[in-house]
Amino acid sequence: MKRIQLIISALYLTGVVFLYGCGDKLEGTFYLSPEAKKYMIDTTVTSFKMVDNNGITEEFFVDGSVWYTTHHYFDEWGVDGKASGETYAIAYNSSLNNFFFTFVLRAGIDYSELEMEWNRKDMVLYNFKTKTVVQEPKPKIGFFDTLTVKGIEYKNIIELDYSNVNGTDDNTPLKTFISGEKGLIKIELKNNITLERIAENTQ
């Protein structure tokens, strides 16, 4: 009996030593790549209106009840918290349709990644270093210098295209266009509805 207890104790100790001892400890501060930083949306713009192709107005606003307390922060990693990664996050809610969209830029050890999610249902993760979507399902992601919407030219454009992906949520747009400066600028829904951002001084 004592021998069995001794073996169990030895196995437990071995496991603990293995878990704590494996790998090098990660230390340091890791920053977003210059390419990723181009898409840090202006957080002073806290709301903006869109109008759809039927003349219905929608308004998006920065959601205050989310996981982050500031948009730009350093996320602590590891057991002892000696490593941290630069992180940028913004989340939008909408007044009429209750759309919810999150946009996160995150620094890894030697890469930066972009995470976007619609309505807490469909999430995509893009690696700026490998220029690939990291996990299934894999919508297309494109980058453009400019896009003109309702007569206004926006810069640093990301296009998120779910039109090649089956089984997404009904309320996830087929296409989403985001300006790295101003945030969401255009979305195309599955029912041929397109919402486009209108100038800030327009109703």
Next chain:
Amino acid sequence: MKIKILALLLIAAFFSSCCNKESIETARYELSEDELNLIPYEEGQKINFEHSNGYEFCFEVVENRVEWKEHHDFCEWGCCGKDYFSYQVKYVRIKSSYPKLNIEFSVGGTGYGGYLEDLIYISVNSGYFASIMYDSLANFICTEAADVTCYDSVNINGNYYYGVVKKDFESGFAQDSTVLAIKSLLYNKQHGLIQLEMTNNETYSINN
């Protein structure tokens, strides 16, 4: 031996915590036929609506149920065998695919025991809330305290609607009051929801 005593004590404590007294129902509040008719929808029904710029869409009644609920006064200790009363609630949900609106109506469970006035509760997308007071004959109360505007009739999309109340929503999603929001609703006993009005004056109106 000690272990046995401990086990016996635990078993005794377990059984002493069981409640053998039956709770007594002291009252049953059933919704009257008039109250049930305050939310005049049938499951599967489709209701045509139109945006003020001409876009037509429809709501579908996706839930319509009447159920009994129990009201128990809050208690932390000695709750065994406490009295309670039962009340009936009618719950209806309508939804549209675009604009993406999910509207819930309920009646019952507020006026019993003098807790609150009799009310119809209405919520849109779980973010905008309004309530409309009614009296013992299930007529809408139009006094100042009820905080509604009552109209004998309202003409919408060429049709007259009678006995209409207008009620402002009590809250919205955004903390910033300048952000677009659903401002108010028009409602009557015959048709239910007649119109939603936005803070930018756009409207979504019934279109029979």
